[in-house]
Amino acid sequence: MKQNEQPAHFKGKDALSHVVEVQAKGKLATTEIHGAETPGSMFAAFDAAKDVSITLFLLLIFLYFFDFTREHTFAIFKAFAGGFLFWKFARATWIAWSRLERLHRVVEEEQTEIQENREQERDELRALYRAKGFEGKLLEDVVDVLMADGDRLLREMLQEELGFYLEENEHPLLQGLGASVGAFIAAFCVYVGFQFFHYYGAAFFAFLVIGVASVWPSVREKNRAVKALLWNCSFAFFSSVIVYQLLQYMLST
Amino acid sequence: MKSIMLGARRRDPFVFHSFFEMGLDESASPFLNKRGREISKNISFKAALCAALLLVASLFVEGHLSSIILSSVYLIVGIPFLINAIEDIFFHRDINIDVLMTLAAFSSYFLNAAFEGGLLLVLFALSGSLESLVTLRAKKALSLVHHLAPQKALLITGEGEYQERAVEDVPVGATLFVRTGELVPLDSVIVEGLALLSFAHVTGESVPVGKQKGDEVVAGARVLEGNLVIKVTHKSAESQVAKIISLITEAQHRKPKIERWFDQFGRYYAMSIIAISVCATLFFTLVMHLPLLGSSGALYRSLAFLITASPCALILAVPTAYLSALAIAAKKGIVLKGGFVFDAIEKCSLVAFDKTGTLTEGSFQLAHIEKVTESNWTEEEILSMAASLERYAVHPFAKALLDEAEGLPLYSAKSVEVIPGQGVEGFLQYQGKGLEAYIGTPDGRELTVEAKGLLEKRRHTGKIVGLFEVGEAKVFISFEDKPREYIKQMTEGLFQRGKKMVMLTGDHRKNAEKVAREVGIFEVYADLKPEDKLQKIEELSKKEGLLMCGDGINDAPALSRATVGVSMGTIASGAAKEVADCIFLHDHIEELQWLFDKAAMTKKIVRQNLCIALIAMVGGSLPAIMGFIPLWLAVILHEGGTVLVGLNAMRLLRQ
Numbered sequence: 001m002k003q004n005e006q007p008a009h010f011k012g013k014d015a016l017s018h019v020v021e022v023q024a025k026g027k028l029a030t031t032e033i034h035g036a037e038t039p040g041s042m043f044a045a046f047d048a049a050k051d052v053s054i055t056l057f058l059l060l061i062f063l064y065f066f067d068f069t070r071e072h073t074f075a076i077f078k079a080f081a082g083g084f085l086f087w088k089f090a091r092a093t094w095i096a097w098s099r100l101e102r103l104h105r106v107v108e109e110e111q112t113e114i115q116e117n118r119e120q121e122r123d124e125l126r127a128l129y130r131a132k133g134f135e136g137k138l139l140e141d142v143v144d145v146l147m148a149d150g151d152r153l154l155r156e157m158l159q160e161e162l163g164f165y166l167e168e169n170e171h172p173l174l175q176g177l178g179a180s181v182g183a184f185i186a187a188f189c190v191y192v193g194f195q196f197f198h199y200y201g202a203a204f205f206a207f208l209v210i211g212v213a214s215v216w217p218s219v220r221e222k223n224r225a226v227k228a229l230l231w232n233c234s235f236a237f238f239s240s241v242i243v244y245q246l247l248q249y250m251l252s253t
Numbered sequence: 254m255k256s257i258m259l260g261a262r263r264r265d266p267f268v269f270h271s272f273f274e275m276g277l278d279e280s281a282s283p284f285l286n287k288r289g290r291e292i293s294k295n296i297s298f299k300a301a302l303c304a305a306l307l308l309v310a311s312l313f314v315e316g317h318l319s320s321i322i323l324s325s326v327y328l329i330v331g332i333p334f335l336i337n338a339i340e341d342i343f344f345h346r347d348i349n350i351d352v353l354m355t356l357a358a359f360s361s362y363f364l365n366a367a368f369e370g371g372l373l374l375v376l377f378a379l380s381g382s383l384e385s386l387v388t389l390r391a392k393k394a395l396s397l398v399h400h401l402a403p404q405k406a407l408l409i410t411g412e413g414e415y416q417e418r419a420v421e422d423v424p425v426g427a428t429l430f431v432r433t434g435e436l437v438p439l440d441s442v443i444v445e446g447l448a449l450l451s452f453a454h455v456t457g458e459s460v461p462v463g464k465q466k467g468d469e470v471v472a473g474a475r476v477l478e479g480n481l482v483i484k485v486t487h488k489s490a491e492s493q494v495a496k497i498i499s500l501i502t503e504a505q506h507r508k509p510k511i512e513r514w515f516d517q518f519g520r521y522y523a524m525s526i527i528a529i530s531v532c533a534t535l536f537f538t539l540v541m542h543l544p545l546l547g548s549s550g551a552l553y554r555s556l557a558f559l560i561t562a563s564p565c566a567l568i569l570a571v572p573t574a575y576l577s578a579l580a581i582a583a584k585k586g587i588v589l590k591g592g593f594v595f596d597a598i599e600k601c602s603l604v605a606f607d608k609t610g611t612l613t614e615g616s617f618q619l620a621h622i623e624k625v626t627e628s629n630w631t632e633e634e635i636l637s638m639a640a641s642l643e644r645y646a647v648h649p650f651a652k653a654l655l656d657e658a659e660g661l662p663l664y665s666a667k668s669v670e671v672i673p674g675q676g677v678e679g680f681l682q683y684q685g686k687g688l689e690a691y692i693g694t695p696d697g698r699e700l701t702v703e704a705k706g707l708l709e710k711r712r713h714t715g716k717i718v719g720l721f722e723v724g725e726a727k728v729f730i731s732f733e734d735k736p737r738e739y740i741k742q743m744t745e746g747l748f749q750r751g752k753k754m755v756m757l758t759g760d761h762r763k764n765a766e767k768v769a770r771e772v773g774i775f776e777v778y779a780d781l782k783p784e785d786k787l788q789k790i791e792e793l794s795k796k797e798g799l800l801m802c803g804d805g806i807n808d809a810p811a812l813s814r815a816t817v818g819v820s821m822g823t824i825a826s827g828a829a830k831e832v833a834d835c836i837f838l839h840d841h842i843e844e845l846q847w848l849f850d851k852a853a854m855t856k857k858i859v860r861q862n863l864c865i866a867l868i869a870m871v872g873g874s875l876p877a878i879m880g881f882i883p884l885w886l887a888v889i890l891h892e893g894g895t896v897l898v899g900l901n902a903m904r905l906l907r908q
Contacts, residue, residue: 144417151270171292
């Protein structure tokens, strides 16, 4: 097949449009389910802490409306917290593993493309480096150098075309472990708050955990900490208001 | 040539080869950090161990907590099997051993025998992870051969510029430049230059060979001396090295007869066992009026039968053993074209050797110094002068000459020029005079008829003859090939193993017998042309299994006719490579003893594995269906057999 006759690979687009489309695909493949944060056990821990603290606080609001004894309330709280804690661990692990599987599939597809559609990969590289300001003979030299080494080419395509970070991710089990640590700390804080200061204590600790778990990652990512704190606490507060008011409304009618 | 640096990196870049070669295994993932990859190593084994610990823990707690722990065992090791079983049934329309085991384990859970089911899953997972471990180690060992193939070439463009290209991008007819120390990237023909090339990298041939314009060179050969401009004759996928790599890859899929039979057998057997279990349940309930549920019920007995009769161990018994043996052989640089070659080697009681390059190693010794023209120099002086010139060369003859001249005075030389593939020229400073001198091949030099006759005579006796010219004097310096270092021990070793040995050679009887005596072979067939060799091989292999070791294209017909053809470092010879059953990537022929031992051990382990598997199956299934074996014992018998078979096969991975 001639060099410029590859609609099957580019799907009718030119090399640059194809690269833009693939970059979007790469971004999607690297994205965590809970946002576009850097994947890692720390972030999984903060995310799980926020989830667990608000869920347990909402559960306590729910239990408040029924005449459970204090012992029963604690028993329900602990059983629910145990199950939810496992769910957070399993879910975080599963998400990280699915993501890894997805990334492996993408890298395999890229490798196949490099081996079977070398001319098209050359066009993609040309488009990428032209967009970076390379032109003429220098552009061709860059493309030639990159094409000469299979490993280097694949690395370049993964990083430049798909926007992947190589050798950066933690193992899915560690991400799951991070999530369960975060979930446990959150559950423990809400439990201690409830144990000593009843519903107000639980509310205080739940919002404290949400606040800390929102501020810390935003500081690390150099985002605005106050914005993160207030938005997340507001979301949690609004959720609590919905549960409280709806329960009051539904149980009174 | 322009050198363009792109994005300097903090650390060594990730190498993708191993990731793909290991079948996208997580432990080689390019996305995980180092710690992540460490955690991923043998993760199925770690999961099985974790489940085993949980299973044990469930014995020490009671009631609901025990149920939670047992459920976690089903979650960790049961769900992966359940996924595979459902996919096998609905997507691949296959009922296999995995389906059988999963059915048995999950049925146990609902028969109030969750512990037994958990035990079955844990042991099944352990045996599965052992199998994965063997396969992964084998894949790692086999992936080493990929490093034989050159990856890049230096292309000379139409404008005369040099450009680095991946070998895949180099078309047939392209002109390449290869410098001293580099590998020839593709099968090519030399269009410019002279060079001394080493084929040790690909063929195991230790003697470097001089190549010049018009000569063919194969991918993977290393240029020791000189620069070459070459024209590509074959694409990278068609090169000799690529063919060898594909041979090794194919070998993993070429199964011995017994293994092929088991592949067919497994599916029908699994379906039969399920059918028998269903029939037995109906029979016990309807005819013998046993209760359906409970530990003495019909379903319990059928389940115990289902577990013990499952042929996991039998199915694993053969492929794990052959794969382990193939992997360890590849790691030692011995490529076999499939597990069946081990069976054939084991049957061979007669070993036939070619002489030159197989029994002898090509590490030459000085044999004679013969004056072709009259001169007053003594042999010692000639040796001294020849060595003085030859020290500028890297050819093995030079080493032999310098070894011989040790202790003798060496003279200085001026205007020395090394002509790759030819020899060395220069002016020797002898007694204050500058004498014009040459040492190297006599081919192309001016010689008298008598000298040519003497040259032919020497060559006829298997000697390598070099010409030394100094001033007006001409001297022939003969070298002879010496037997390989450990050849005597090898022949003794083979003799102790009850193998008979013969030598088949095209050399003269006298020379052949001399070498045979030195190496300890008593039956010699000399003066054989390739067709005579073939006839002799046919004759000998009619009586008993014959293993033939050869090293060249002339041995190819004989290699193809022998029970097992072993090609010694002849990868570059397409014909020999195609016909041989076993290829040594190095020239350590003494490894033949190891190969015989490994073949015998493989057969022994396959037999042991089959016995273990059959005992576990037959010894367990009959009492199980009669109700004499509880579910937990059925599980132990079945999975114990499978684990034993896996561990036994792994013994073959030891060198």
